[in-house]
Amino acid sequence: MNLILLYTSDFISPHLVRLTDRRFHHMRSVHQAQVGEAFKVGVLDGLVGQGKVSALSDDYIELQVQLDQAPPKPLPLHLIMALPRPKMLKRTLETAATLGVKDLWLINSYRVDKSYWSTPILKADKTREHLLLGLEQAGDTRLPRVHLRKRFKPFVEDELPALARNTRALVAHPYDAAPCPDPEASPTTLAIGPEGGFIAYEVEKLQEAGLESIHLGRRILRVETAVPVLLSRLFPL
Structure with missing residues (x-):
């Protein structure tokens, strides 16, 4: 603490x-x-x-x-993540809060097991508990906002284009993608898939919403590893 x-x-x-x-x-x-x-x-x-x-x-x-x-400056970021499995979700919430994420969207994906959406961790008090632990670690006070979206297509078609507009809009995808860009403190929208990544249809829909596919190299990372690596590569933390 x-x-x-x-x-x-x-x-x-x-x-x-x-x-x-x-x-x-x-x-x-x-x-x-x-x-x-x-x-x-x-x-x-x-x-x-x-x-x-x-x-x-x-x-x-x-x-x-x-x-x-004043508390540390927040990252200028919309972080969009396919809902991780519950054990990983705890760590990811804390990590995101520690690194300065203030706007987190947890979305559905083909590879997200339906049972994940019933985890008690998604209850507001439990989510808040893990976010607070992340703030205590970082010496921060601004509580992140967490948005839940259980339907992939309506979110990507109806909400994501507005979120991504006028931002550096990216989706982390290990195949047929450009190298991760250099760090900069500019408004960014970043989508990260589930274990195994987004399926091809989902990547296409994300690209239609304005997101560019990027990769971190040949190694395939777990979500809990990909989050801090991506944020440290994209922003001058």
């Missing part, structure tokens, strides 16, 4: 917070917090700053906070 993420409900006065949950136990057992010690803190969707321990007991910790810094 590189950032103690705070919520408005934690404040008991304008500059004083009291924590009693997972964050309190982590600070006491892992950081072994002491009165007077300072920690990096940030308010969800707000500023970052410093929190100094002012009180500590067996039940709670209180921090005197000063918030005076």
Whole structure:
């Protein structure tokens, strides 16, 4: 936990917070917090700053906070992903949040098993939990938005063209594709397929929506590996 993420409900006065949950136990057992010690803190969707321990007991910790810094800049990215299998989805949500993704679209694909859509991880509270872990790791406060689209064709035909318009629009595809372009901090739309990649029909539909196929070389990567590799190649992180 590189950032103690705070919520408005934690404040008991304008500059004083009291924590009693997972964050309190982590600070006491892992950081072994002491009165007077300072920690990096940030308010969800707000500023970052410093929190100094002012009180500590067996039940709670209180921090005197000063918030005076902006969080890290988000990536100018629409990230579109075929829904990964549940175990991989957890890690991918955390990784995306850590790397600064703020707009994530989880879509259907021919190779996405129907059972994936019933995973409890897609419930709003569970998705939020993994995104928050990613923010804590990165020292960020801006919560990503996650959009679920269970039908591939309506999304690609009706929504994707508008998302991709006036952006560097790309689909990661290992076959018949151009090399990954050089990093730049420009608005980007990036689609990443499921294990085994998008099928030919899906690639064609994505290209019709304005996306160009790119590859990372001869190696075929898992989704959880492809996400950080692609983002580190496309943006000056």
